[in-house]
Amino acid sequence: MFGLLDLLQLLMSALIILPLVTVIRESGYYFTSMLLGAKNKKLIVGSGPKLFAAQTIEVRRYFFMFSWMEYEELNPKKRFWHGVIYASPILSCGIIAVAFNSMLAASILPNNMFWSTFMFYIFYFMLFDIIPVYLPDGQPTNGRAIFDLIKHGERSDFLKSNDGDKQSEDDNRSHTDAQEETMKNRDKDRREMDNHANPDEDDHSSNGYTKEQKETIKHSDRKQKQFKDHSRKKKE
Numbered sequence: 021m022f023g024l025l026d027l028l029q030l031l032m033s034a035l036i037i038l039p040l041v042t043v044i045r046e047s048g049y050y051f052t053s054m055l056l057g058a059k060n061k062k063l064i065v066g067s068g069p070k071l072f073a074a075q076t077i078e079v080r081r082y083f084f085m086f087s088w089m090e091y092e093e094l095n096p097k098k099r100f101w102h103g104v105i106y107a108s109p110i111l112s113c114g115i116i117a118v119a120f121n122s123m124l125a126a127s128i129l130p131n132n133m134f135w136s137t138f139m140f141y142i143f144y145f146m147l148f149d150i151i152p153v154y155l156p157d158g159q160p161t162n163g164r165a166i167f168d169l170i171k172h173g174e175r176s177d178f179l180k181s182n183d184g185d186k187q188s189e190d191d192n193r194s195h196t197d198a199q200e201e202t203m204k205n206r207d208k209d210r211r212e213m214d215n216h217a218n219p220d221e222d223d224h225s226s227n228g229y230t231k232e233q234k235e236t237i238k239h240s241d242r243k244q245k246q247f248k249d250h251s252r253k254k255k256e
Contacts, residue, residue, distance in 0.1 A: 025133075033137050034084050039065060041113070041141045042087040045149075048112025049089035049105065050076075056101055058091035103169050106162040106177075113146045158203035 046063050053061055065087045066080030073079070080086075121139060123129045152164040160168060160176050168176035176199055 029133055029137060032134065033141065037134070037138050037141055039084050039087075041138070041145055044116050044142065045109040045113050045145050046087050046089045048108035048110070049091075051112075052105055052108035053089070053091040056104070060090070060092045062090040064088055064090065099169055099173070099175065102175055103166055106165045106169070110146055110149045110162060113142050113149070117142045117146065154199050154202040156202065156205070158199050160199070 043063070043065060046065070050061060050063050061076050062078060063076060064078045064080065066083035067086040068081040071079045071081050071083065117139065120129065120135070120142075124131055124135055124139070129135055149161055150163040151161055152167040154160050154164060165175065165177050168174065
């Protein structure tokens with residue numbers, strides 16, 4: 021039965037614990053990119069319109085829903101260092117999880133609802149990062165990116181550039197067949213959604229969206245463009 025205590029736990033999880041754990045996860049990217057000489061670092065917490073910003077941190081209105089880390093190309097461009105970047109959020113969550121779990125075991129921290137929920141979410145984020153799968157937009161989880169880096173010797177966290185007249189068809193595709201299939205399904209779902217939402221419109225790109233929805237999409241498109249600009253550097 022879902023009672024008042026469960027409702028309070030849900031609100032605490034959504035508004036406090038989830039943003040806290042996402043910041044811990046993204047801080048792995050932040051500090052690792054700082055050590056590796058990345059410039060123009062920016063930690064973004066949440067989605068939708070910007071709520072406030074302070075130097076390298078930006079908080080969006082829906083701060084409990086999403087987060088990501090932006091940075092320019094790393095100083096060392098070897099594939100190994102990109103593997104370190106992929107592993108950094110797993111390590112940041114893992115270090116915090118082990119440290120706080122040890123303090124709970126030693127009764128340094130009280131074993132209450134807050135800390136048990138916190139431990140659940142931080143281990144959940146670690147599991148989500150480690151599972152080697154592709155997301156609906158074709159981007160790999162960090163575990164999958166590490167797997168592809170080891171197995172194929174190349175990065176799969178970007179679509180290869182279309183620049184150059186003599187590139188083969190394989191040079192203009194994402195790295196693995198599974199990644200291609202994931203992106204095809206994503207595009208198919210997007211077309212079907214547009215056709216359902218705007219059956220009488222030829223141009224679906226600007227119709228059927230609220231002002232806030234358009235702003236959220238704009239931020240998402242900007243993030244993807246910045247990610248691709250960062251990722252599409254030629255490997256050494």
